[in-house]
Amino acid sequence: MDMFEYRNKTLLCEKVKVEDIISDVGTPAYVYSKNSIVTQYHALETAFRAVDTLICFSVKSNSNLSICKLLAGEGSGFDVVSGGELFRAIRAGGDPSKIVFAGVGKTYQELRYALENDIFMFNVESLAELERINTLAGETGKIPKVALRINPDIDAKTHAKTTTGKKENKFGIDFTEAERIIKQSMMYPSIDLCGLHVHLGSPIYTVDPYVHALKKIVTLINKCRDAGLDIRYMNIGGGYCISYTGENVIQPQDYASQILPLVKEMQCNLIMEPGRFIMGNSGILITRVIYTKETPHGKKFVICDAAMNDLVRPALYDAFHRIWPVNTNIKMPKVENPDKPVTKKGIGLVDIVGPVCESSDVFATKRALPSVREGDLLAIYSAGAYGFSMSSNYNSRPRPCEVLVDGDQYHVIRERETYEDLVRGENFV
Ligand code: LLP
Numbered sequence: 001m002d003m004f005e006y007r008n009k010t011l012l013c014e015k016v017k018v019e020d021i022i023s024d025v026g027t028p029a030y031v032y033s034k035n036s037i038v039t040q041y042h043a044l045e046t047a048f049r050a051v052d053t054l055i056c057f058s059v060k061s062n063s064n065l066s067i068c069k070l071l072a073g074e075g076s077g078f079d080v081v082s083g084g085e086l087f088r089a090i091r092a093g094g095d096p097s098k099i100v101f102a103g104v105g106k107t108y109q110e111l112r113y114a115l116e117n118d119i120f121m122f123n124v125e126s127l128a129e130l131e132r133i134n135t136l137a138g139e140t141g142k143i144p145k146v147a148l149r150i151n152p153d154i155d156a157k158t159h160a161k162t163t164t165g166k167k168e169n170k171f172g173i174d175f176t177e178a179e180r181i182i183k184q185s186m187m188y189p190s191i192d193l194c195g196l197h198v199h200l201g202s203p204i205y206t207v208d209p210y211v212h213a214l215k216k217i218v219t220l221i222n223k224c225r226d227a228g229l230d231i232r233y234m235n236i237g238g239g240y241c242i243s244y245t246g247e248n249v250i251q252p253q254d255y256a257s258q259i260l261p262l263v264k265e266m267q268c269n270l271i272m273e274p275g276r277f278i279m280g281n282s283g284i285l286i287t288r289v290i291y292t293k294e295t296p297h298g299k300k301f302v303i304c305d306a307a308m309n310d311l312v313r314p315a316l317y318d319a320f321h322r323i324w325p326v327n328t329n330i331k332m333p334k335v336e337n338p339d340k341p342v343t344k345k346g347i348g349l350v351d352i353v354g355p356v357c358e359s360s361d362v363f364a365t366k367r368a369l370p371s372v373r374e375g376d377l378l379a380i381y382s383a384g385a386y387g388f389s390m391s392s393n394y395n396s397r398p399r400p401c402e403v404l405v406d407g408d409q410y411h412v413i414r415e416r417e418t419y420e421d422l423v424r425g426e427n428f429v
Helices: 018-025 034-047 065-073 083-091 108-116 127-140 175-183 208-226 252-266 276-282 313-317 419-423
Strands: 004-007 010-013 029-033 053-058 077-080 099-101 121-124 145-149 192-197 233-235 269-272 283-294 300-304 323-325 347-353 362-370 377-380 401-406 409-414
Touching: 010 018, 010 029, 018 029, 018 283, 018 377, 018 401, 029 034, 029 276, 034 053, 034 065, 034 252, 034 276, 034 401, 065 077, 065 083, 065 401, 065 409, 077 083, 083 099, 083 108, 099 108, 108 127, 121 127, 121 192, 121 233, 127 145, 127 175, 145 175, 145 233, 175 208, 192 208, 208 233, 208 252, 252 269, 276 283, 313 362, 323 362
Parallel strands: 029 401, 053 077, 053 269, 077 099, 099 121, 121 145, 145 192, 192 233, 233 269, 300 347
Antiparallel strands: 004 010, 029 283, 283 300, 283 377, 323 377, 347 362, 401 409
16 A cells, blocks of 8 residues: 555645645655554554564654654554663653663663663663663662573675674674573573564565574574573564565565564564664655756756755665655656666656765766756655654754644644754853
């Protein structure tokens, strides 16, 4: 079900014309579909229903309060990686008893904050962290649940900058160290060591890395149980892919059909931490063409008012995002091959760029795009995850507003920043 569709040559989000939203809120603007978010959440929930599963939405993918509130209302827990994300999840109405906390560098302050709020589980990434939690918990008399995050040394074949489960990555604990910790677990009386956690990278386009990791971990679970530990939770992290190009990709049931039998064999409850799968294709970034420019060397630039500070994925990971005019009588192709752009009458090859003073401020190079003029609106697709949440104020650019569409209604869920917002907190000396 696609919540972003063209009708009568104009793009709709659910039942609202995107151009109507934009005449109200301006550009650049993130526009999200509530229906899409809820549908994606329940697609995962349904696929994994056969075992007791807790879905913890990965707050880093989109941390807007209204988005978190919406998902909390659907029953979601949260995966957080900082005190700030924990604050957001709680502020949005998230149930602390469904919050898991990962990250290699949790500070004293963050650990205390999480303990005070009785979160569900700490995903622990080093012996030093385990010792620190044991000490802090001992002071409070609490016995928090802990999962060891295992680094299974598996290549999930993602972009080098988003792979996390290889031995050279900073994340998790390798098997030898994990076995040592398990053998000495009686040294940590203030901890309930009851789970194992992996997160392999993102996005992962096959089930194989999950299967491979779980097969390696089954042996470790047996060793835990032999050592007297009551292991009850297997957290398989996030990484579930979405289609950025329109091509078919694997679906929740494809993941579930291979992952569930292994989790059943482990006799564990399942925890998963999806971010991109829920939000990625639930949001678009709308930008306006400021100028077009043609060089004597035959380069054609479309210069728009969104930039790498608003959506950094193309600049950071060479990520492909589909881009098409909001108003056009030319149909967006069903599938795009990033390496083979198709041009025809009315469609030329252009570079779509932002105004930031960096050569990497490019959304697309040699991209097939219907001809556009100053003032036209462009939609940048698949921008709901790791879009706004990775935005910055670089070049002193106020960040865009965020809009949530619900049927024929829409709401501004984050105001556009102002110049005053840019200097808030700064002092003259
Ligand atoms: N759990 C942990 C421990 C994670 O580190 C992540 C993402 C997730 C869950 C959620 O992964 P997802 O389901 O969204 O794939 N900025 C990059 C992605 C970085 C992902 C970092 N960790 C991007 O824009 O592609």
